[in-house]
Amino acid sequence: VPAPGRPERSGGPHLCLAVDIGGTKVGSALVDDVGRVVGYHQVSTPASDDPEEVWDAVGAAVDRALDDARAIGSTPEVCGIGCGGPMASELVSPLNIPAWREFPLVQRMAERTGLRVALDNDAKALALGEGWCGAAAGERHFLAMVVSTGVGGGIVLDGTMLDGRSGNAGHIGHVIVVPDGRRCACGARGCLEAEASGPAIAAITGQPAAAAAPSIRRRTGRLVGRAVASVANLLDLPLAVVGGSVALGYGDDFFGAARSELQSCARLSFSADTRIVPAGLGSSAPIVGAAAVGWRAMGALRPSAHPPPDDSTATE
Ligand SMILES: [Zn+2]
Secondary structure (H helix, E strand, O other): OOOOOOOOOOOOOOEEEEEEEOOOEEEEEEEEOOOOEEEEEEEEOOOOOOHHHHHHHHHHHHHHHHHHHHHOOOOOOEEEEEEOOOEEOOEEOOOOOOOOOOEOHHHHHHHHHOOOEEEEEHHHHHHHHHHHHOOOOOOOOEEEEEEOOOEEEEEEEOOEEOOOOOOOOOOHHHOEOOOOOOEOOOOOEOEHHHHHOHHHHHHHHOOOHHHOOHHHHHHHHHHHHHHHHHHHHHHOOOEEEEEOHHHHHHHHHHHHHHHHHHHHHOOOOOOOOOEEEEOOOHHHHHHHHHHHHHHHHOOOOOOOOOOOHHHOOOOO
């Protein structure tokens, strides 16, 4: 959205105002054009029915990042947002933020910041970030996904993020992995999200997902591996990057089972060597992903030769 009165760049590094909007927290940061995070601010997402109250929290996080930019004599060139879906054009209706239904996020952000604003769903944002300077850096064909409160993903094929008709390509959470399995929020049965998300695991086990026994951790990995195998067979993908609190928290139990299932299910000449690896950007992945959304809109997103931002402060 071209905004009137867009400020001119005033020197300093090239910066994107990155905003990650989730159901529990809103993060904001300045991220440069090689993925380095300059400062990071976080506020809680209000549990409110009032869309303006949620927006005020987002605005507060954004203002802090803009203060940081002024302090170093710079102005961001673009604003990139990662937000829970679904979304249609520039209106968001995140499942995890009930107060926002068809909320005009892009317009409001442009009004507040005077910046060009680019928006995408948080899973696709994470995929863009991982391909930019994370575990898929330099890869032209990969799937990146999150296994957390929800299960989502983004697919890069031939070096291009797939958007699809409505921008929702990559919804791996609704690939069916258990025939006649648990009822999913989407209405189908046995979707990956209905079997492997944190809330699904809690419902299956009767305890928080983080407390799940090794057998459940392995089952979750197995189901993710099964879905990844279908995607690898379908799209000729050599790499799947998996992040999110459930996957990363379950660690070796999860990834070992996922690899084993992938080997069993992806057996074509081009898919037999497909790999599953943990996300490389760790806790920075959502905010770096939001920045990648912004730089992508500017045509400035290229695989970075720099290490992930977590390591970028290391001294020589
Ligand atoms: Zn579903």
